[in-house]
Amino acid sequence: MSAASEPQVVTRFAPSPTGYLHIGGGRTALFNWLYARGRGGKFLLRIEDTDRERSTPEATAAILKGLTWLGLDWDGEVVSQFERRDRHAEVAHEMLARGTAYKCFSTQEEIAAFRAAKEAEGASYAVFLSPWRDADPTGYPDAPYVIRMRAPRTGETVIVDEVQGRVVIKNETLDDMIVLRSDGTPTYMLAVVVDDHDMGVTHVIRGDDHLNNAARQQMVYDAMGWRIPVWAHIPLIHGPDGKKLSKRHGATGIEEYQAMGYPAAGMRNYLTRLGWAQGDAEIFSTEEAVQMFDLKGIGRAPARLNFKKLENTCGHHIAMMDNAALLHELEGYLAAAAQPALTPAQHDRVANALPAVKDRAKTFPDLIEKLQFSLISRPVVADPLAAATLDSVSRGILRELTPRLQNASWTKEALEPILADAAAAHGIGFGKLAAPLRAAIAGKTVTPSVYDMMLVIGRDETVARLTDAAQ
RNA sequence: GGCCCGUUCGUCUAUCGGUUAGGACACCUGGUUUUCAACCAGGUAAGAGGGGUUCGACUCCCCUACGGGCUGCCA
Numbered sequence: 228m229s230a231a232s233e234p235q236v237v238t239r240f241a242p243s244p245t246g247y248l249h250i251g252g253g254r255t256a257l258f259n260w261l262y263a264r265g266r267g268g269k270f271l272l273r274i275e276d277t278d279r280e281r282s283t284p285e286a287t288a289a290i291l292k293g294l295t296w297l298g299l300d301w302d303g304e305v306v307s308q309f310e311r312r313d314r315h316a317e318v319a320h321e322m323l324a325r326g327t328a329y330k331c332f333s334t335q336e337e338i339a340a341f342r343a344a345k346e347a348e349g350a351s352y353a354v355f356l357s358p359w360r361d362a363d364p365t366g367y368p369d370a371p372y373v374i375r376m377r378a379p380r381t382g383e384t385v386i387v388d389e390v391q392g393r394v395v396i397k398n399e400t401l402d403d404m405i406v407l408r409s410d411g412t413p414t415y416m417l418a419v420v421v422d423d424h425d426m427g428v429t430h431v432i433r434g435d436d437h438l439n440n441a442a443r444q445q446m447v448y449d450a451m452g453w454r455i456p457v458w459a460h461i462p463l464i465h466g467p468d469g470k471k472l473s474k475r476h477g478a479t480g481i482e483e484y485q486a487m488g489y490p491a492a493g494m495r496n497y498l499t500r501l502g503w504a505q506g507d508a509e510i511f512s513t514e515e516a517v518q519m520f521d522l523k524g525i526g527r528a529p530a531r532l533n534f535k536k537l538e539n540t541c542g543h544h545i546a547m548m549d550n551a552a553l554l555h556e557l558e559g560y561l562a563a564a565a566q567p568a569l570t571p572a573q574h575d576r577v578a579n580a581l582p583a584v585k586d587r588a589k590t591f592p593d594l595i596e597k598l599q600f601s602l603i604s605r606p607v608v609a610d611p612l613a614a615a616t617l618d619s620v621s622r623g624i625l626r627e628l629t630p631r632l633q634n635a636s637w638t639k640e641a642l643e644p645i646l647a648d649a650a651a652a653h654g655i656g657f658g659k660l661a662a663p664l665r666a667a668i669a670g671k672t673v674t675p676s677v678y679d680m681m682l683v684i685g686r687d688e689t690v691a692r693l694t695d696a697a698q
Numbered sequence: 699g700g701c702c703c704g705u706u707c708g709u710c711u712a713u714c715g716g717u718u719a720g721g722a723c724a725c726c727u728g729g730u731u732u733u734c735a736a737c738c739a740g741g742u743a744a745g746a747g748g749g750g751u752u753c754g755a756c757u758c759c760c761c762u763a764c765g766g767g768c769u770g771c772c773a
Binding site for chain 2: 241242243245275276277278280281282308335338346353354373391394395396397400401402404405407408409410412414415416418419434435436437438439440442460462463465467469470471497500501502503504505506507508509510526527528529530531532533535536537538539540542546586587588589593597656657658659660661662664665671672673674675676677678
């Protein structure tokens with residue numbers, strides 16, 4: 228806990244609701260969450276829905292759902308940027324009153340013409356200079372106008388960024404950006420600054436596609452005399468081929484990862500390590516991540532998604548997860564993947580089987596596959612390969628075996644000598660005997676340990692399955 | 699076009715002027731074994747290119763190449 232006198236850390240995640248929660252957005256949210264949680268701070272959520280054309284309530288719901296699945300809880304109510312439009316307009320007018328902004332009556336056609344003329348002169352791209360910047364208000368026409376920032380024309384704006392270092396932008400390369408549109412609605416550049424300020428955001432951790440924008444936004448902070456937050460612009464995530472992540476790379480939405488069966492804790496671990504490092508730390512719990520995470524460890528180069536490593540990381544987490552929690556999340560996966568839920572009987576068996584198989588699975592589908600023997604019920608249908616191991620000799624051995632199993636005490640120690648004897652009696656190794664046992668119990672040639680399966684399904688079920696197979 | 703950011707094994711990264719350039723994933727080999735995994739041991743593999751600065755550069759500076767971003771009355 229930080230001392231009461233120290234300013235509290237406040238971070239935020241501010242997605243625009245135009246689609247599902249992108250994997251890159253998920254990581255940005257995670258970094259903000261980690262940073263705040265590790266410092267006893269607050270993590271806020273704001274939906275940037277000022278673009279009424281593209282914003283949808285479905286997208287907002289999908290984003291909240293994605294964050295919830297990732298386990299990133301936010302503090303307070305979700306803020307709608309759109310609902311704060313009056314406040315944004317108020318600030319724009321205050322800037323007007325302070326003289327740090329002005330009314331511009333130039334039409335979009337005039338701006339286009341201005342640029343065309345400059346290009347014709349040979350200039351490549353021109354910063355638009357509004358003729359209204361220094362116009363006399365008495366000459367204002369009775370026409371629609373936008374409010375533009377009166378940005379400094381000379382000098383430079385310095386962004387001190389925790390990730391990118393000191394970034395210097397020449398003011399002459401920046402135009403007088405519009406803060407309030409002609410319809411009275413705010414632009415993004417104004418809205419973010421006003422909201423971040425009003426929400427008390429102290430650390431802005433976001434994608435580095437906003438690095439240049441930070442200079443413009445910093446001008447608004449200065450214009451209003453507000454305290455500039457700590458900036459941390461993090462590199463975006465790229466696809467395995469190093470290109471910007473897109474649909475072409477497959478899964479880009481967080482919810483797809485849940486449906487593919489990656490546990491949330493593994494996802495958090497992987498995403499934390501993607502573009503951030505602290506020494507050789509690779510596998511860590513979320514609690515440890517909260518303690519370790521810092522801005523210093525964030526790299527400056529975009530990182531590529533690597534599914535093999537994601538799987539490996541998830542495998543570690545499935546193995547170290549508490550059984551009850553694992554079972555609960557497994558059921559969540561089943562629902563997300565639109566698969567039938569576990570019956571009460573299956574639920575109990577899976578609970579028993581989990582300890583024996585969880586350290587062998589990397590994902591939930593993987594886990595389900597390995598749990599198959601505990602999910603099925605008699606009669607066990609053997610696949611062709613497994614069926615082939617149930618020849619007459621093997622069936623004979625199984626018939627001999629079942630009576631001895633009836634009276635055995637049901638522990639691995641007690642079962643081992645019985646099975647070893649059965650194999651020895653027929654002059655075969657245990658491996659040879661294991662094959663028909665797998666076929667009888669699971670109907671497959673590849674299964675978890677024979678003993679583990681027997682112990683999980685119990686004596687009666689084991690004997691029944693062996694008897695079925697020995698027919 | 700202009701401006702900004704980036705570039706260490708295939709991938710994620712450590713290194714913060716002096717190291718046999720370390721770890722993890724993947725891959726290969728061997729071990730273990732009851733199938734598949736897991737696990738254990740070992741191995742292959744890197745500073746984009748070129749100039750400087752320095753006794754000494756992966757590390758600092760410049761140029762080039764390549765990648766990315768911004769340049770909207772989108773966010």
